[in-house]
Amino acid sequence: MDKKLLALLACPVCKGELKLNGEKTELLCFLDAMAFPLREGIPVMLATEARTLSTDERLHKS
Numbered sequence: 001m002d003k004k005l006l007a008l009l010a011c012p013v014c015k016g017e018l019k020l021n022g023e024k025t026e027l028l029c030f031l032d033a034m035a036f037p038l039r040e041g042i043p044v045m046l047a048t049e050a051r052t053l054s055t056d057e058r059l060h061k062s
């Protein structure tokens with residue numbers, strides 16, 4: 001995924017910074033503990049599509 005594109009993306013909930021996960025399959029917001037999926041490289045920036053991060057994932061900011 002393009003790093004410039006990633007820099008432009010903000011969390012739709014808190015407008016905060018997002019981090020790409022290690023597998024490059026999700027964009028993570030640690031403030032909201034939410035993970036937004038990437039579908040074929042396209043970020044799905046919808047709270048309804050997001051997964052909630054586990055406590056373990058929140059502690060290991062990979």
Ligand SMILES: [Zn+2]
Pocket residue numbers: 011012013014015016029030031032
């Ligand atoms: Zn957020």
